[in-house]
Amino acid sequence: xxxxxITAVLAIAAISAGxxxxxxxxxxxxxxxxxxxxxxxxxxxxxxxxxxxxVSPNFPKLAAQQEEYIVAQLKGFRSHRRADPEGYExxxxxxxxxxxxxxxxxxxxxxxxxxIPPGPGNPKLVAEGRKIFESGLPAQxxxxxxxxxxxxxxxxxxxxxVAYQHSDYVIKQLTVFQRTNERPDGVAMKAVTHSLSDKNxxxxxxxxxxxxxx
Amino acid sequence: MDIDLHESRGAWDSLGLENPATAxxxxxxxxxxxxxxxxxxxxxxxxxxxxLVAAPQQAWAVPSFARQTGQNCVACHAGGQFPELTPYGRxxxxxxxxxxxxxxxxxxxxxxxxxxxxxxxPAAGKPEDGSPIFxxxxxxxxxxxxxxMGGFAQITYNNYDSQxxxxxxxxxxxxSDNLDIRYADRLIDKHRDxxxxxxxxxxxxxxxxxxxxxxxxxxIVPGSTGVGDGATPMLDGGLGQQVAGIGxxxxxxxxxxxxxxxxxxxxxxxxxxxxxxxGQNYIKGxxxxxxxxxxxxxxxxxxxxxxxxxxxxxxxxxxxxxxxTDHYHDNAIDAxxxxxxxxxxxxxxxxxxxxxxxxxxxxxxxDTVDSLRAKASFTYQAKYGxxxxxxxxxxxxxxxxxxxxxxxxxxxxxxxxxxxxxxxFNNDQAGANPxxxxxxxxxxxxxxxY
Numbered sequence: 001x002x003x004x005x006i007t008a009v010l011a012i013a014a015i016s017a018g019x020x021x022x023x024x025x026x027x028x029x030x031x032x033x034x035x036x037x038x039x040x041x042x043x044x045x046x047x048x049x050x051x052x053x054x055v056s057p058n059f060p061k062l063a064a065q066q067e068e069y070i071v072a073q074l075k076g077f078r079s080h081r082r083a084d085p086e087g088y089e090x091x092x093x094x095x096x097x098x099x100x101x102x103x104x105x106x107x108x109x110x111x112x113x114x115x116i117p118p119g120p121g122n123p124k125l126v127a128e129g130r131k132i133f134e135s136g137l138p139a140q141x142x143x144x145x146x147x148x149x150x151x152x153x154x155x156x157x158x159x160x161x162v163a164y165q166h167s168d169y170v171i172k173q174l175t176v177f178q179r180t181n182e183r184p185d186g187v188a189m190k191a192v193t194h195s196l197s198d199k200n201x202x203x204x205x206x207x208x209x210x211x212x213x214x
Numbered sequence: 215m216d217i218d219l220h221e222s223r224g225a226w227d228s229l230g231l232e233n234p235a236t237a238x239x240x241x242x243x244x245x246x247x248x249x250x251x252x253x254x255x256x257x258x259x260x261x262x263x264x265x266l267v268a269a270p271q272q273a274w275a276v277p278s279f280a281r282q283t284g285q286n287c288v289a290c291h292a293g294g295q296f297p298e299l300t301p302y303g304r305x306x307x308x309x310x311x312x313x314x315x316x317x318x319x320x321x322x323x324x325x326x327x328x329x330x331x332x333x334x335x336p337a338a339g340k341p342e343d344g345s346p347i348f349x350x351x352x353x354x355x356x357x358x359x360x361x362x363m364g365g366f367a368q369i370t371y372n373n374y375d376s377q378x379x380x381x382x383x384x385x386x387x388x389x390s391d392n393l394d395i396r397y398a399d400r401l402i403d404k405h406r407d408x409x410x411x412x413x414x415x416x417x418x419x420x421x422x423x424x425x426x427x428x429x430x431x432x433x434i435v436p437g438s439t440g441v442g443d444g445a446t447p448m449l450d451g452g453l454g455q456q457v458a459g460i461g462x463x464x465x466x467x468x469x470x471x472x473x474x475x476x477x478x479x480x481x482x483x484x485x486x487x488x489x490x491x492x493g494q495n496y497i498k499g500x501x502x503x504x505x506x507x508x509x510x511x512x513x514x515x516x517x518x519x520x521x522x523x524x525x526x527x528x529x530x531x532x533x534x535x536x537x538x539t540d541h542y543h544d545n546a547i548d549a550x551x552x553x554x555x556x557x558x559x560x561x562x563x564x565x566x567x568x569x570x571x572x573x574x575x576x577x578x579x580x581d582t583v584d585s586l587r588a589k590a591s592f593t594y595q596a597k598y599g600x601x602x603x604x605x606x607x608x609x610x611x612x613x614x615x616x617x618x619x620x621x622x623x624x625x626x627x628x629x630x631x632x633x634x635x636x637x638x639f640n641n642d643q644a645g646a647n648p649x650x651x652x653x654x655x656x657x658x659x660x661x662x663x664y
Contacts, residue, residue: 025400026361029283030315041402043313046305050404055511056301058556086556093284097315118513168514168555 030097036105043094044106052113057166058086063113066155070107074098076185084182086172115164121206129207132200140195145204148188153211167205174201276366277629277664278321278356279306283314287628292552293559293593294628296661297430300554301468301516304423308409308465310398311357311364319357323663325349327437333652348373349659350436352391365395365414372436389490390455392420392429409465416487417454418477418503421461424518426548426563429454432587432603433619439637439655443644444607444615447569447583449524449544453477456495458484461503471507476500477526498527498539514555522546530574538574545569557595564588583609591621599623599633613644631661 026034027042041050044062048054052063062070076082077091078098098106120126133153136144150156153163162170176182177189178196193201280287283306287294290303299307306313327349334343350373356366368391375387398411415421420429428450433440446452461475479496480488488494507520523546527539548565569583584607591601603619617640623633635657639650647653 027309027313027400028315028361029313042309042400045402045407046302046313050402050407055513056554057514058554089286090289093280093286093314096284172556 029094032099032102034102036102037109039098039102040106040109044110047090048110051116052110053116053118054166057118057168059090060169061115061118061165062110063164064115064154065107065111065161066157066159067107067111068157069155069160070110071103072158072185074103074106075100076183078103082183082185084173084176084180087182115161117164117210118166120210121167125203125206126210127207129203129205130211132204133207133211137195137200140200142195142200143192153208162208163211165205165208167202167209170205170208171201174205276321276354276356278317278319278354279311279314279366281317282311282319282357288596292425292554292561292591293599294596294625295559295591295593295599295623295631296663297434298425298561298591299423300552301511305409307396307423308398308411308463309400310362310396310411311366312361312398314358316358319355321354321356321663323352323354323661325351325436325662326660327435328658329437329439330656332654333647333649346658362399363395363397365393367393367395387490390416390487392417392455393487394421407467411463413459413461413463413475415459415461416457416480417451418449418457418459418475418524419522420454421459421463421473421475422505423471424507424520424548424550424563425561426518426520426550426565428565428567428587431563431565432589432605435633435635435657435659435661437657437659438635439619439657441585441587441605441607441615442617442637442639442642442653442655443613443646444605444642445583445609445611445613445644446607447544447567447585448526448542449522449546449567449569450585452542453495453497453526455488455491456480457497457501458487459503463505468511469509471505471509471520473503473505475503475505477503493532496529496532496535498529498535501526514553516552516554518548518550520546520548520550522548540574541572543570543572559593559596560590562588562590581610583607583611593625596628597625599625614641615639615643615645616641617650629662629664632659633661634658 023034024038025042026038028034029039029043047056047059048062052061052065054061073082074095077087077095080088080092095103132142133145136142145162146153148156148159149162153161155161174193174196177186178193181190183189279290283289287296290300290306292298292300326346328344328346330344350370352368352370354366354368358364369388370391371386371388373386374384376385377383378385394413394415396411396413398409401408413421417429419427422429425431456479457477458480459475459477461473463471463473465471477497478484478500479494481494502523502525504523505520507518509518510516522544524542524544526542526544528542529535530538530540544567546565546567549563551562553560565585565587567585571581571583573580586606587604589601589603591599593599599622601621603621605615605617607613607615617638619635619637621633621635623631625631637655637657639645639653642650642653645653
């Protein structure tokens, strides 16, 4: 065996043996000793962004989200109670072994972040969406979104923050509420969205993505 | 020159698998009745149905990785199509396959195929032309080792490994396939994100996380027609499962990826990475590979623009390891674009490789090998998909090939993929038939994993 081969093998063995797990840089989702902040940075950030401002509209923005709402969703994923496709495809596995303390820590981490608007929408749609958000659609029996989600879409406890959320994500979730029973904790939204047209959803989502927020 | 070691390397040669459609220098006769192709399709569909019944509702491309993360295949593979990685899938690999929780690191895969060449060569026709065959089966040992280490090792049984020259009977054989073991760490906070690591692997490019890497991007199903008999550069699988490579890499702020690897002959203590793949290909000393890629993600879009260099000295006489070497210089530019927004995915890749070969034999003129490959693939609801590939192999070896491969596929559940490809040659200089179009090949496959 050549010296270079022996050196290479020894180097790999040394690295393997020497690399001790650092709890502050772990990606182990089954170790309750890993701090929530570490999991947020090492794992969650891959899709939701280091500061909760996800780049891809496939993944919701979590920055400044209501802490209580994040806790409820993570527990919903963990128990499989929340079963929308993207929920079980991505989040059932991520959440399956998290402790209550880790869930609380993750919620605290993301709720403390500052939300950044993803970008402007179509002005006509935005104006139409603003009307729905502020006044609802009385003729269709749709109440104003602001009633529960706050005047500035900031949310309140179990009612999520919707301001600055990706419009594609909002449309997807409104569709889930309207057409499925995959989010039983959001049953109130089933009635709210019952008579929303696709155009209504697009409008309100466009407004939420860029709405003036606090 | 030693053309046997260099020509006709389809993408699956890079995985150590011989392509039944092209393993033979000549192709098969058109005398095969259309009915046989039909029987092939029906039989394969039946097998697919059996797989569907037998398969559980959750399984994945490398299912043990998914058992580790608990996630669906679409988390890491665009639209669930193996092996095209999503941005998250790339991060999973770059962080050493360590996300999730340790679980049983075993998975398996099997591929059933059938192919039909437009005009067969009656003198050297293969008995399975037009018939369904059990092509390959793989066992994966794949998973997280600790918080910094993980990897995967694939062992593949190739049912059509070699053919008896007298009886034309095929013999199966098992060999080591892709292998990638990593150490990785990640320094991340609001101001920086640095992933760095080491990788031990056995095929230049298979450690890459981008779909335009030749090892992953084109013709990935065993038995795919690939570029037919066109010559491909060393970077496109020429050293697959023949070498041991160690590389160091870094990915900074999800923007810049840089890697430096070195390859040596996979013998001695490294022979476990190359076992069962026929004769050993001997290269001299440590052969460098460098990779640089720029990436950007915005909204549902992400792009990559990359450069690769590979420099290889291969012994001219494979039995004389103190003799002269043939020197391969490969330079590549590649690009990738992805659009991922439920329920659609679109991935487009292009890879352009230029190779110069300086021979160790005095007086022998240098050769050049150019390869341009591109592919666009689309999926809807992670169930229905289509792709279109283009290849243009131009070289001084007398083995040019140019053509297109449209493909449709269906993923009824994530364990199973059924697809059909048709490779249309505009040029196939080294093919069995002088008229390139006579080498056009229809290819059907059923892929299953658990």
